[in-house]
Structures are given as C-alpha cells and as structure tokens.
Amino acid sequence: MATRTSGPTGPRFTFTAALWEYEGKGAWIFVSVPVDESEVIRKLTAGQRNAFGSVRVLARIDDSRWPTSLFYSSASGQFLLPVKKSIRVAEGLEIGSTARVEIALVL
Template identity: 45%
Template sequence: METWEFEAELWPWKGETDAWIFVTAPPEVTEEIREASIATGPPRGFGSVRVEARIGTTIWRTSVFPGQDGYALPIKKAVRRKEDLQVGDRALVSITLV
C-alpha cells in the first residue's frame, strides 16, 4: 500500500479544546488518497477511509474523513500525550490505507 507523509497543524473540532482534535491532509495528498481508496471498495460511513497513521513513534489505526479542505485525521488523546502535542502544534504525519 502507498504511504503519504505531510506536516499539518492540530486543530479542534467546533472550537472544543480537548475533545476531538484533527489534522488535515493537504489537497494533493487528499486527492491521491481519494483515488487510491477507490480500489479498496465502496466508501464507508461518512465517506471515511480506513488508514494506519503514525506520528513520531506512535502508530494507530483509524479513519480519515472528507472535509472542505481535505481529509481530516483524528488524533487520539493517547497519541497527543505520548508525542507531547497540543492544538496549534505542527506534526509530521504518515498515513497508509488499510
């Protein structure tokens, strides 16, 4: 499977400070994921795509969700704690379709 790597800023969903935190894949990565996901079968709920994500040494499985600016990747609280990340920080993110 193909892997994409990008740097992005952590942002809160709907202004919440600690509940749902995301990064957004840049447009070119979003388009490549969209094209590659067609081969994995029909879209999942909300148009999500299953991925394996990595930030630093932390690896987890989740889904990315389509948004106006690109696919949004949720960053779990456990990941943020382990990698010492907060809203507004930039993170180097790696995602692979699963």
C-alpha cells in the same frame, strides 16, 4: 511538502501539519491531509470508502502508531485524521502543534 511511497498495506503519505480542534460537538482534534494528497486518496479509494466517506489507515506520529480512519471534509476538500488524546499526550502535542504525520492506506 508531502511525499507518497508504497508500503505493505497500500500507498503511504508523509506530511507535516498542525493539530486543530473541531468546533462542533465532541471536541475532536485533527490534522488535515494536504489537498493534493487528499485528491490522490479520493481517487485511490473511489467505491471503497466506508460510512461518512471514511478510509481505513494506519497512522504514525513520531513513535506512536495506531489504526484509525480518515474522514473526508467536502468543505475543505481534504481528508481529516483524528488524533486521539493518548497519542497527543505520548508525543507531547497540543492544539496548534505541528507534527510529522505518516498514513498508510488499508485497502
């Protein structure tokens, strides 16, 4: 179950999701933002998204925090959060691992 609160940077969303690998070029690793929260983020960021429909966020998994962007997937109707290798190593995560994720929109 995801939750939404307000924070100093903008709305915050907390959810649990599994890490998965993008099958295209680049071997990116992502977690998918739940559909309901993705829809809220789409509405909140209408007209403010950057290249590729990206949205700036501050992300957190356990003790790791980093600035990044969410990317919208029209195929799934969800925003995708890339999880870089340094974060995965620091938190002991692998593809298929489940993580508690917090994102704060930077509006």
